[in-house]
Amino acid sequence: MLEQCFRLAQELLDAEQTSAPMPKVSPEKMMRELDLALPRQGRSEEEVFAQMREVLAFTPQTSNRRFFNQLFAGRVEMAGAAEVLSGLLNLSMYTFKVAGPHILIEHQLVRRMAALAGWPEGGGTFVPGGSMANLVGMILARNQAAPHFRDHGGEGQRLMVYMSAEGHYSVTKNAGMLGFGRHQVRHVRSDRQGRMDVQALEQAIGQDLAAGAIPCVVVATAGTTVRGAFDPLRAIAEVCERHQAWLHVDGALGGGLVLHPEWRAKLDGLELADSFTWDAHKAMGIPLICSAILVKRPELLAQNFRESADYLFQADSDHLNPGTKSIQCGRRNDAFKLWAAWQHLGDEGWAERIDRQVALAEYAANRLEQHPRIQLCEPPHSFTVCFEVAGKSSAEICDVLHQRGDAVIGYGRYEERYVLRLVTVNPLVSHDEIDRLIEQVDEVAAALPDHAPASSSAR
Numbered sequence: 001m002l003e004q005c006f007r008l009a010q011e012l013l014d015a016e017q018t019s020a021p022m023p024k025v026s027p028e029k030m031m032r033e034l035d036l037a038l039p040r041q042g043r044s045e046e047e048v049f050a051q052m053r054e055v056l057a058f059t060p061q062t063s064n065r066r067f068f069n070q071l072f073a074g075r076v077e078m079a080g081a082a083e084v085l086s087g088l089l090n091l092s093m094y095t096f097k098v099a100g101p102h103i104l105i106e107h108q109l110v111r112r113m114a115a116l117a118g119w120p121e122g123g124g125t126f127v128p129g130g131s132m133a134n135l136v137g138m139i140l141a142r143n144q145a146a147p148h149f150r151d152h153g154g155e156g157q158r159l160m161v162y163m164s165a166e167g168h169y170s171v172t173k174n175a176g177m178l179g180f181g182r183h184q185v186r187h188v189r190s191d192r193q194g195r196m197d198v199q200a201l202e203q204a205i206g207q208d209l210a211a212g213a214i215p216c217v218v219v220a221t222a223g224t225t226v227r228g229a230f231d232p233l234r235a236i237a238e239v240c241e242r243h244q245a246w247l248h249v250d251g252a253l254g255g256g257l258v259l260h261p262e263w264r265a266k267l268d269g270l271e272l273a274d275s276f277t278w279d280a281h282k283a284m285g286i287p288l289i290c291s292a293i294l295v296k297r298p299e300l301l302a303q304n305f306r307e308s309a310d311y312l313f314q315a316d317s318d319h320l321n322p323g324t325k326s327i328q329c330g331r332r333n334d335a336f337k338l339w340a341a342w343q344h345l346g347d348e349g350w351a352e353r354i355d356r357q358v359a360l361a362e363y364a365a366n367r368l369e370q371h372p373r374i375q376l377c378e379p380p381h382s383f384t385v386c387f388e389v390a391g392k393s394s395a396e397i398c399d400v401l402h403q404r405g406d407a408v409i410g411y412g413r414y415e416e417r418y419v420l421r422l423v424t425v426n427p428l429v430s431h432d433e434i435d436r437l438i439e440q441v442d443e444v445a446a447a448l449p450d451h452a453p454a455s456s457s458a459r
């Protein structure tokens with residue numbers, strides 16, 4: 001059966017090279033054309049593979065070189081191969097007894113990643129996504145500010161959360177789930193470069209202290225979702241230190257830059273933080289999901305998450321049983337694929353990959369800057385390039401490109417309007433492909449009617 005599976009996988013890889021990323025198809029059309037209903041009687045292997053082939057034909061190709069829509073695109077093939085093996089091995093990463101060397105692999109990774117963050121004694125654990133990594137960081141922060149919280153719940157204090165106006169929505173969602181309350185999140189103003197304004201942070205904290213609230217956690221972003229901007233970590237850390245607030249750094253997008261000798265400077269001051277989200281499934285090209293929460297003081301994880309489960313944690317120490325420091329019980333093996341990719345690329349390969357990604361962003365920015373009809377919003381901070389066509393709707397441009405099967409690209413809020421966002425995380429994209437995308441944007445925009453001045457309420 002696996003042979004058929006690999007044949008199908010090869011077809012997919014070939015299609016990624018030759019076809020469009022997948023034109024927009026409505027769910028109604030898919031329901032009509034695909035046989036998705038669950039049968040009463042089982043079908044033969046051949047029949048199921050034939051059905052899967054049809055599903056793949058309608059599936060967006062995120063590794064196609066004309067897919068620019070998300071903060072992930074393309075794949076490190078070695079990681080894809082290890083992911084296939086992980087699926088077959090079907091381990092759960094809670095105990096050494098059932099995951100063996102994969103626990104040791106995870107140790108290697110989190111120790112190394114924490115050391116790269118600037119914490120030689122640090123550690124962490126893999127979690128299902130950057131939002132969850134932010135959740136864990138915020139739980140640790142909450143329990144530090146309110147040590148009774150884990151056992152007894154809140155005791156009426158107002159614990160405040162701070163992030164920049166450009167921070168990720170998971171922070172607000174997490175605040176709602178953790179008993180902070182969504183309205184206790186201060187969306188601190190950002191500056192013209194999209195970075196948190198440290199004076200505005202200081203001011204917000206001052207106001208909250210005066211009102212009797214506790215500044216609990218500042219979530220700084222290393223690579224904001226739309227603009228790719230980096231908050232000034234060192235200055236924010238000083239503010240946190242002064243107010244004894246926890247500093248969590250959301251590096252879901254830009255965290256991997258610590259692997260580059262020069263680009264690491266974007267995260268200057270990271271070593272002063274308490275916890276750090278790092279998604280290897282975004283810019284590093286590891287298949288989803290591959291996220292780590294890293295902490296300066298690794299003992300805090302078990303202190304805050306351990307429960308007695310004598311049916312499970314029977315042999316070995318907590319150290320070898322990472323289930324004692326995670327939110328989940330059963331846990332996917334997300335470490336193996338990153339480890340395999342790292343073995344193949346080495347530190348140097350990661351740095352070269354970053355060079356290629358930022359060079360692509362710079363190439364696109366230069367072309368856009370010279371373009372007579374398209375406006376570049378700002379020089380790229382890392383791997384996202386924001387641009388617009390004056391008087392035209394960015395949303396409609398994206399939609400038409402998608403419908404025509406030309407490219408998949410998204411838009412996001414930039415200051416008070418919506419602009420196109422080109423993400424250059426797939427290092428296999430060529431200059432020709434970027435040129436072609438820009439030409440297609442121009443062509444599509446020219447055919448669209450004029451749009452009222454774009455604002456955040458009118459896309």
Ligand SMILES: Cc1ncc(COP(=O)(O)O)c(C=O)c1O
Pocket residue numbers: 071128129130131132167168170221223224225250252253279291
């Ligand atoms: C800055 C930032 N943080 C966190 C996340 C959430 O990551 P995930 O999708 O892995 O939950 C994202 C996702 O785009 C992000 O851009």
